[in-house]
Amino acid sequence: MARGEAPTTVEAPFDDVTVGVANAVRELEEVTGRRLLDEAGRLIRPARQGEGVDAYVSTSSAGGGLQMLVMGVVRSMTAESAQRAALGAGAIVMDTICSNDRRLLYQQIQRIRQLRPDMILLAGGIDGGTVTHVAKLAELVRAARPTARLGTGYRLPLVYAGNRQAREVVREILNGLVDIHEVENVRPVLEVENLGPARDAIHELFMEHVMAQAPGYDKLKTMTDAPIMPTPGAVGKLVEVVAREKGISVLGVDIGGATTDVFSVFQGKFNRTVSANLGMSYSVGNVLTSAGFDNVARWSWVDLPAVEVRNRVKNKIIRPTTIPHLLEDLVIEQALAREALRLSLEQHKEFATTLKGVQIRRTVADAFAQTSSGQTLVNMMELDLIIGSGGVLSHAPRREQAALMMIDAFEPLGVTQLAVDSIFMMPHLGVLGEIAPEAAMEVFWRDCLVPIGAVVAPAGRVKTGRLLLKARVERDDGSVEELDLVGGELVRVELREGMHARLTLQPARGLNVGEGRGRRCERRVWGGKVGIVFDGRGRPIQLPMDAAQRRQKLLQWAQAIGAFGQ
Amino acid sequence: MRMPLPFEQTARTSADRAIHRVAKAWGIALVLLASESGAWAAETQRILPKEWNYLDVGKLPVLITLLLFGAFYLYLYRETKVGRPMRLRRLPGIDAIEEAIARATEMGRPVLFIPGINDIDDIQTLAGINILSHVAYIAAEYDTPLIVACRRSVVLTISEEVVKAASLAAGRPENYIPNNMRYLSDDQFAFTAGVNGIMLRERPASCIYQGCFYSESLTLAETGSMSGAIQVAGTANVAQLPFFVAACDFTLIGEEFFAASAYLSRDPSVVASIEAADRLKMVYLIVILVGVALATAVNLFPSPTLMTYLQLLKEIF
Numbered sequence: 077m078a079r080g081e082a083p084t085t086v087e088a089p090f091d092d093v094t095v096g097v098a099n100a101v102r103e104l105e106e107v108t109g110r111r112l113l114d115e116a117g118r119l120i121r122p123a124r125q126g127e128g129v130d131a132y133v134s135t136s137s138a139g140g141g142l143q144m145l146v147m148g149v150v151r152s153m154t155a156e157s158a159q160r161a162a163l164g165a166g167a168i169v170m171d172t173i174c175s176n177d178r179r180l181l182y183q184q185i186q187r188i189r190q191l192r193p194d195m196i197l198l199a200g201g202i203d204g205g206t207v208t209h210v211a212k213l214a215e216l217v218r219a220a221r222p223t224a225r226l227g228t229g230y231r232l233p234l235v236y237a238g239n240r241q242a243r244e245v246v247r248e249i250l251n252g253l254v255d256i257h258e259v260e261n262v263r264p265v266l267e268v269e270n271l272g273p274a275r276d277a278i279h280e281l282f283m284e285h286v287m288a289q290a291p292g293y294d295k296l297k298t299m300t301d302a303p304i305m306p307t308p309g310a311v312g313k314l315v316e317v318v319a320r321e322k323g324i325s326v327l328g329v330d331i332g333g334a335t336t337d338v339f340s341v342f343q344g345k346f347n348r349t350v351s352a353n354l355g356m357s358y359s360v361g362n363v364l365t366s367a368g369f370d371n372v373a374r375w376s377w378v379d380l381p382a383v384e385v386r387n388r389v390k391n392k393i394i395r396p397t398t399i400p401h402l403l404e405d406l407v408i409e410q411a412l413a414r415e416a417l418r419l420s421l422e423q424h425k426e427f428a429t430t431l432k433g434v435q436i437r438r439t440v441a442d443a444f445a446q447t448s449s450g451q452t453l454v455n456m457m458e459l460d461l462i463i464g465s466g467g468v469l470s471h472a473p474r475r476e477q478a479a480l481m482m483i484d485a486f487e488p489l490g491v492t493q494l495a496v497d498s499i500f501m502m503p504h505l506g507v508l509g510e511i512a513p514e515a516a517m518e519v520f521w522r523d524c525l526v527p528i529g530a531v532v533a534p535a536g537r538v539k540t541g542r543l544l545l546k547a548r549v550e551r552d553d554g555s556v557e558e559l560d561l562v563g564g565e566l567v568r569v570e571l572r573e574g575m576h577a578r579l580t581l582q583p584a585r586g587l588n589v590g591e592g593r594g595r596r597c598e599r600r601v602w603g604g605k606v607g608i609v610f611d612g613r614g615r616p617i618q619l620p621m622d623a624a625q626r627r628q629k630l631l632q633w634a635q636a637i638g639a640f641g642q
Numbered sequence: 643m644r645m646p647l648p649f650e651q652t653a654r655t656s657a658d659r660a661i662h663r664v665a666k667a668w669g670i671a672l673v674l675l676a677s678e679s680g681a682w683a684a685e686t687q688r689i690l691p692k693e694w695n696y697l698d699v700g701k702l703p704v705l706i707t708l709l710l711f712g713a714f715y716l717y718l719y720r721e722t723k724v725g726r727p728m729r730l731r732r733l734p735g736i737d738a739i740e741e742a743i744a745r746a747t748e749m750g751r752p753v754l755f756i757p758g759i760n761d762i763d764d765i766q767t768l769a770g771i772n773i774l775s776h777v778a779y780i781a782a783e784y785d786t787p788l789i790v791a792c793r794r795s796v797v798l799t800i801s802e803e804v805v806k807a808a809s810l811a812a813g814r815p816e817n818y819i820p821n822n823m824r825y826l827s828d829d830q831f832a833f834t835a836g837v838n839g840i841m842l843r844e845r846p847a848s849c850i851y852q853g854c855f856y857s858e859s860l861t862l863a864e865t866g867s868m869s870g871a872i873q874v875a876g877t878a879n880v881a882q883l884p885f886f887v888a889a890c891d892f893t894l895i896g897e898e899f900f901a902a903s904a905y906l907s908r909d910p911s912v913v914a915s916i917e918a919a920d921r922l923k924m925v926y927l928i929v930i931l932v933g934v935a936l937a938t939a940v941n942l943f944p945s946p947t948l949m950t951y952l953q954l955l956k957e958i959f
Contacts, residue, residue, distance in 0.1 A: 149747060149748055150744040150747055150748055150784070152741070152744060153744055153745070153748050154748055175747065175784060175785065176744070176783060176784055200748075201748055201749075201750060202748055202749055204750075205748050205749045205750040205751075206747060206748060206749065206750035207750065208750070208785075209747065209750075209785065239750075263748070266745060266748060266749070432741055432744075433741055433742075433744055433745040433748065433872070435867075435870060435871075435872055435891060436872075436891045436892075438887060438888060438889075438890070438891065439887075439888060440884050440887050440888050442887065444895075446734045446735065446892055446893065447734070448734050448737060448738055448741070448892070449741065450741075
């Protein structure tokens with residue numbers, strides 16, 4: 077597995093993305109010693125006698141990725157479904173306009189004008205449902221006369237994924253103003269969500285309209301063996317395939333400089349959210365503001381005055397491409413990362429829900445437990461695998477630090493495997509999966525994922541010093557280890573990469589590790605750079621109130637899993 | 643043979659004597675009965691002095707309840723007014739109302755509201771109309787038609803005004819449609835048949851029943867459920883609750899129905915009254931627990947002092 081990278085050439089003086097692609101491929105040639113480009117700088121395809129490639133795939137996030145405006149009738153129903161379709165296709169949702177967004181008409185029109193999206197997704201009404209509300213939304217677009225962000229002289233693409241009966245009306249209102257593409261309704265009935273057709277249309281239009289406006293993309297399109305996809309869309313596709321093939325629940329997170337993407341598959345349902353203002357460089361100031369100083373400081377085991385922490389965060393905002401040089405910088409960065417990840421997951425939980433507005437069948441037994449629709453799908457006990465991606469996780473000085481960051485931020489319950497994306501290969505594997513799914517899966521498990529290990533965390537009331545769990549670890553090589561996990565402790569058990577182990581867990585009364593309270597649980601886990609982490613810190617993690625004691629405890633935990641060496 | 647003994651003779655501690663003085667001041671004389679076996683029982687004799695004629699000691703518990711409630715209410719009202727955060731439990735039934743209206747909006751169908759079948763002099767009808775105001779406001783915000791079906795003419799008139807005002811407050815006065823405010827019949831089952839007709843002909847996407855309902859509850863809720871509507875019910879008629887719970891998506895049970903007004907209005911006076919009632923219930927819960935403990939203790943360790951306390955507790959509450 078080799079990697080080559082080169083700066084983008086989408087802007088002047090090159091104005092051609094393929095120049096950058098050729099530069100990156102040349103680097104690959106140097107690394108692998110295999111000739112991939114011909115004299116004219118084109119990829120040699122198909123592969124022949126030790127040179128060239130069999131397939132070339134590409135993803136794009138040029139110009140900030142695909143930016144979309146989403147419209148729907150009710151925020152929590154068709155607008156939310158439309159948002160899910162756009163996010164699932166890898167778009168950044170700039171705004172969601174709906175009948176109940178509490179903005180006045182002129183404000184909505186003004187907003188559409190200001191945004192200059194790459195594409196609009198208009199949904200609303202079930203099939204045979206409201207036409208008037210959809211017509212009103214179309215009239216807003218008409219009044220705003222939006223223009224595209226990239227290129228001139230072409231009409232803004234609008235995907236219509238709403239009430240079938242309103243198609244004619246929408247066509248009449250928007251005729252000649254935007255390029256309308258009609259697809260099946262995202263909510264044909266309120267009880268069903270149908271996101272596939274809208275997502276496919278967005279991918280198609282991304283290629284046809286949006287990418288066509290970017291310099292050099294017409295050439296790039298001819299080079300690829302599968303359609304170019306927005307980068308987050310490709311990651312989402314891969315996460316979805318992994319979850320489906322293995323029959324597991326997956327949580328993927330990509331923490332970038334400006335945004336954090338969270339992907340999840342629970343109960344077979346894929347969801348993606350973009351936390352637009354939570355990132356580790358450009359948005360790091362916002363992480364501090366959103367989480368609050370105290371929440372960030374609680375993860376730092378170095379004693380730094382508040383002003384010092386703030387100064388370091390501001391330095392990062394001013395120089396976003398710098399990396400930590402001192403241990404204190406690293407501790408602060410990882411504290412910020414924990415909070416960014418925690419907040420992103422919170423936002424994701426609110427978005428990844430069951431459908432709202434569906435009829436519920438009840439019995440008299442439900443009298444005192446009337447759960448409403450729109451419950452979150454994210455169930456940390458059900459979660460099988462967490463995949464971390466992004467510099468702060470993938471390139472942490474030690475994998476133990478990445479493990480600790482993910483455990484602290486996501487607070488998994490029961491038995492959960494941890495892994496990080498080695499060199500941000502997931503987007504490419506997502507596209508490769510379209511033409512060679514088996515190859516994509518093999519590369520994903522063998523080279524893309526860096527297994528970190530597993531975490532075992534009992535759920536329930538945890539008291540410091542109380543016995544929480546009796547565990548027996550039977551490794552494939554025949555070695556056996558037994559341990560008692562006590563409240564407030566973090567214990568690491570070695571399980572090397574490539575090895576598997578069978579865990580037999582007997583939780584104390586009232587605690588649950590996946591089979592119910594006090595019930596014995598057996599799981600098979602794979603090892604990794606860290607092995608198995610037994611987390612007895614409770615959920616939410618109980619940190620001492622006193623600052624000195626808290627620092628002491630954090631250091632103790634970090635040492636327990638060797639996050640900063642001994 | 644039991645031998646009555648005046649309490650003064652059995653009072654051994656200063657605390658016992660103090661309690662006796664308080665009891666006497668309220669016109670209660672405690673008399674302990676000692677049996678030959680040595681077991682104790684107690685009873686009270688009312689010795690009302692002349693100057694206490696205006697007080698019916700038999701209704702002392704009512705007076706104490708009133709005073710306690712008044713004290714709690716005044717305290718909480720003052721606190722809430724000066725900015726103490728209101729602590730109201732989430733009511734899924736009320737939260738579901740917005741979801742029900744949103745569903746109707748997406749489906750392009752109306753919302754049906756029934757403020758019970760009793761007249762305006764019923765407190766449940768008043769509570770239902772309070773919720774109607776909230777429903778009308780949200781329906782106007784979503785620009786969704788609202789049908790109100792009434793059994794009593796006075797309720798209709800008031801409902802009309804409430805819907806008109808709520809639509810105006812939401813900035814959509816046109817959402818008040820006079821034809822959608824319907825008086826059906828004063829007869830219970832003619833009214834029920836009329837509502838069922840609306841459900842089947844106009845197929846509302848959401849049916850909201852808030853008020854006093856009797857045997858028609860199941861007929862209404864079943865028809866609504868069969869027509870595929872989301873249904874939110876609320877009534878204080880305990881006998882009708884199982885039908886609503888089984889056939890509706892959400893049900894406001896008993897006091898939740900009255901608490902809904904406080905939940906929706908966030909008016910300090912209404913919130914304070916709900917919280918005061920809750921605190922009063924807490925007091926009674928504690929009194930019951932203390933009473934049970936005392937009665938058990940008297941049974942296990944017969945003592946004149948414990949007997950006196952128990953009897954006094956019975957008298958006061």
